Amino acid sequence: MLLKNQTPQKMSRITFIYMFLLIAIPISSFGQDSLTLKTCLSIGLENNYSLQITQNDEVITQNNLNFAKYAFFPTVDATGRKTNSVVNSRQEFASGGIQEKDNAKSNSLTGAISLNWTVFDGFGMFVGFDKMKELSELGKLNTRMTIENLTAQIASGYYNLIQQTQILQSLHHGMKLSSERLAIASEKYKIGSFSKLEFLQAQVDFNTDSSQYLRQEETVATTRLQLSRVLAYSLTVPPSWNDSISVSSNLVFENLYGQMIQKNTSLLIAKQNQYLSNLDVKMIRSRFYPTLTLNGGYNFTNAESQSGFLFTNRTLGYTYGATLTYGLFNRLDNHRQMKNAIITRQNQDLEFENLQQEIISEFNIIWNNYTYNLRLLSLETQNLESARENMDIAMAKYRLGGLAGIEMREIQKNFLDANNRFINAKYLAKIAEITLKQISGSIEEYY
Numbered sequence: 377m378l379l380k381n382q383t384p385q386k387m388s389r390i391t392f393i394y395m396f397l398l399i400a401i402p403i404s405s406f407g408q409d410s411l412t413l414k415t416c417l418s419i420g421l422e423n424n425y426s427l428q429i430t431q432n433d434e435v436i437t438q439n440n441l442n443f444a445k446y447a448f449f450p451t452v453d454a455t456g457r458k459t460n461s462v463v464n465s466r467q468e469f470a471s472g473g474i475q476e477k478d479n480a481k482s483n484s485l486t487g488a489i490s491l492n493w494t495v496f497d498g499f500g501m502f503v504g505f506d507k508m509k510e511l512s513e514l515g516k517l518n519t520r521m522t523i524e525n526l527t528a529q530i531a532s533g534y535y536n537l538i539q540q541t542q543i544l545q546s547l548h549h550g551m552k553l554s555s556e557r558l559a560i561a562s563e564k565y566k567i568g569s570f571s572k573l574e575f576l577q578a579q580v581d582f583n584t585d586s587s588q589y590l591r592q593e594e595t596v597a598t599t600r601l602q603l604s605r606v607l608a609y610s611l612t613v614p615p616s617w618n619d620s621i622s623v624s625s626n627l628v629f630e631n632l633y634g635q636m637i638q639k640n641t642s643l644l645i646a647k648q649n650q651y652l653s654n655l656d657v658k659m660i661r662s663r664f665y666p667t668l669t670l671n672g673g674y675n676f677t678n679a680e681s682q683s684g685f686l687f688t689n690r691t692l693g694y695t696y697g698a699t700l701t702y703g704l705f706n707r708l709d710n711h712r713q714m715k716n717a718i719i720t721r722q723n724q725d726l727e728f729e730n731l732q733q734e735i736i737s738e739f740n741i742i743w744n745n746y747t748y749n750l751r752l753l754s755l756e757t758q759n760l761e762s763a764r765e766n767m768d769i770a771m772a773k774y775r776l777g778g779l780a781g782i783e784m785r786e787i788q789k790n791f792l793d794a795n796n797r798f799i800n801a802k803y804l805a806k807i808a809e810i811t812l813k814q815i816s817g818s819i820e821e822y823y
Contacts, residue, residue, distance in 0.1 A: 411617050413534050416607060417823055420530045421523065423608035430522040437508075437515035444508035447501045450493030450670075457486045482681035490673035498665025499658070507655045514648045521641040526606070528814045531822055532807055533603040537613075538621055539803040540596045543796055547589045550792045553771070554582040557784060560775060574781045581785055623805045625750055629743060632816040636739055639817025643735060646728040653721040660714045666702035671695075739815050746808035753805050756798040763794035 421427065460483045467475045494501070561578035564570035604611040637643070672695060679689040703710075770787040773779040813819040 411611075411613055412619065413531060413822060416530050416534050416603070416611070417527060419609045419611075420526055420607040424526055424606065425608055427519075427522050427526055430519050434515035434519045437512045441508045441512040444505045447504055450491050452489065452491050454489045455487070457484075459484045480681070482679070484677070484679040486678075487676045488673055491671060493670045494667060495670055496666075496668040498662030498667070500662035503655055503658045503662060507652065507659070510648060510651050510655065514645065514652070517641060517645045517648060521645065524641055524814055524817075524819050527819050527822060528810055529606055530603070531810050531819075533599070533606055535621055535803060535806050535810075537596070537599045537603055538619055539799055540592070540599045541613075541617075542621075542799045544589070544592045544596050546792060546795045546799065547585065547592050549795075550788065551582070551585040551589050553767075553788055554578070554585045556771070557774065557781070557788075558582045561781065564777065569777060570781075577781050577785075621802045621806050623750070623753065623802060624809055627746070627809065627812060632743075632812055632818075633739065635816040635818055636735065637732075640735055640815060641817060643728070643732060646724075646731050650721070650724045650728055653717070653724040657714070657717045657721055660710065660717050663703070663710050666700055669699045669701070671697055671699060735815065739812070742808055742811045742815065746805065746812060749801055749805035749808055753798070753801040756794065756801045760794045760798045763791040767791040 460481070462479055462481050463477075465475075465477045465480055469475070558575075558578040558581075561570050561575045565572060565575040600611060600613060674692075674694055676692040677690065681687060681689075766787055770779055770784055774781075774784045810819070810822075813821060
C-alpha cells in the first residue's frame with residue numbers, strides 16, 4: 377500500500393531493497409563441514425543421556441552376573457576380641473574362708489575363624505545364578521530398545537529438518553516468483569499498462585510470501601534445536617547443506633513380518649520376563665527342600681585374672697560339623713507365595729500374547745500407511761510436474777500481459793501447494809519406513 381505523499385518510484389526502490397535483502401538471505405547460515413544421518417546417529421548414540429543411563433544399568437547387571445558364581449563358594453569370617461577389667465571382689469567359701477581382692481585386674485583375648493558352606497538349598501543357588509544370567513540378557517535388551525528408539529527419534533528429527541528446509545526452499549522460490557511479478561507489475565504500472573490495483577495486489581502478495589518465509593525460517597531453527605536436544609549436542613548446518621529424503625520402495629511385507637516376530641525388541645523383552653517369572657516359581661519351590669550347611673572353624677581363648685579360682689585359662693582348637701535345616705511350618709507362607717508366583721507367570725504369558733497382538737496390529741497399520749504414502753507420493757510427483765509446467769506457461773503469459781495478476785497468483789499458489797504436498801508425502805513415507813524398520817528389529821541398517 378502506498379504511503380501518503382510517496383511516489384511509485386520511491387516505493388519501488390524501497391520495495392526492491394526489501395526484496396533483495398529477503399531473497400539474498402541464505403536458507404542456512406551455520407558452519408559445519410557436513411551433516412548426514414550417520415553423523416547425527418554417531419553423535420546421538422555417543423552423547424544422549426538416556427542411553428548412557430541405560431548402558432550403565434546394563435553394566436550393573438553384568439557386574440551382578442560376574443559375581444553370581446560366588447554364591448556357590450563358602451563364606452569365611454574372622455573375629456577377634458580383647459577385654460580388660462579392674463574389679464574389687466570378696467569371696468566366701470563353704471569351708472568358711474574368705475578371700476578379698478581390691479583392684480584385681482583381668483583380661484581376655486579371643487579369636488576365631490569360621491567357615492560356612494551351604495552345599496544344598498533346594499537348588500536355589502542354581503536358580504539364582506540362572507536368574508542373574510537372564511537379568512543380564514534383559515539389561516542388554518533394554519539397551520537395545522533404547523538404541524532403537526533413539527535411532528528412530530534421531531532419524532525422524534533429521535528428516536523433519538530436511539522437510540522443513542525444503543519447505544523453506546519452496547517458499548524462497550515462491551518469494552522469488554512474487555518478486556519477479558512485483559517487478560513486472562511495477563514497470564508496467566509506470567508506463568500505464570497495469571492499473572494501480574494490479575501493482576498494489578502484487579506488492580501485498582509479495583509481503584505475504586515474505587512473512588511466510590520468515591515464519592518458516594523460525595520453524596527450521598526450532599526443528600534444528602529439537603534435534604540438537606535429542607543429540608545432546610549443539611548441532612550446526614552447513615550453508616551448502618541440501619540433503620534429500622530417499623524413500624525405499626522395495627520393502628517386502630513377508631520379510632518384515634518374519635523379522636518382527638523373531639527380532640522385535642519389545643517381544644524379546646516380554647519373553648525374557650516370561651523366563652524370569654518361571655525362575656521365580658523355581659526359587660520359591662526350592663524353599664520346600666531342606667538346607668544343608670557345612671561349618672568349621674578355629675578358636676583361640678586366653679584369659680588372665682587376679683581373682684577367682686583360675687589365674688590363667690587358655691584354650692585353642694578346631695571345630696567342625698554340619699547343619700541340616702528343614703522348615704516344618706511357616707504358616708503356609710511358602711504355599712501362598714508359590715500360588716502368587718504361578719499366577720504372575722500366567723500373567724506374563726498373557727501379557728506376551730497381548731503385546732504380540734498389539735504389535736502385529738500396529739505393524740499392519742504402519743504398512744498400510746507406508747503403501748498409501750508411496751502411492752500418494754507417486755501421484756504428487758505427477759501433480760508437481762504438471763503444476764511446474766503450468767507455472768512456467770503462466771509466468772510467460774504474465775510477462776506479456778496476457779494473464780491477470782489474480783490468475784497468476786492462483787497458479788503460483790497451486791504450484792507451491794503441490795510442491796509442499798510432494799515434500800510432505802515423501803516425509804510421511806520415510807517416517808513409515810523408519811517405523812517399519814524399528815518394529816521389525818532392523819533399524820540398525822541406518823547406522
